[in-house]
Amino acid sequence: MKSAVLHAKPGAESAQPGVSQYLTFVLGGETYAVGILRIKEIIEYGALTSVPMMPSFIRGVINLRGAVVPVVDLQARFGKTSTQVARRTCIVILEIESNGESQDIGVLVDAVNAVLDIAEADIEPPPSFGTGIRPDFVEGMGKIDGRFVIILDLSRVLSIDELARLASASQQECESAF
Secondary structure, three states, X not given: OOEEEOOOOOOOEOOOOOEEEEEEEEEOOEEEEEEHHHEEEEEEOOOOEOOXXXXXXXXXXXXXXXXXXXXXXXXXXXXXXXXXOOOOOEEEEEEXXXXXXXXXXXXXXXEEEEEEEEEHHHEEOOOOOOOOOOHHHEEEEEEEOOEEEEEEXXXXXXXXXXXXXXXXXXXXXXXXXX
């Protein structure tokens, strides 16, 4: 499994004040962005182990240097069809904070684009409709070269508590079917 580690962790601020860095990626033809402070590394898709009785958006787990890391299919998490694995499909490993603890979670994306600087002044508030995903999943809309990029609110998209509730509900649904 090839991996690329981002080394922008310490400040993740651009050299310019009021500017932050974001990793942009493609998912279902749309461009999304996440702040690089949360990104640990990017690995190529592979060696995924499926886990029974999980919600459809949890594709499985990977072994990342001895640690079990769940992998979420973001497109399925957004209520769309599952991501079709292709040549540029990869897993972005993110560090999510929950109840004072840190948890690594992988997200499956169609392709990673680039790390871009986006000034705070170029980030608009999230629209209440029209993004194709739940409005609470959107932190803002970043303007880059005359187009918008959807900046995700990872604390909502990958809420450990919500993912656990959904996994529990999925398990109960499977058990009641028998």
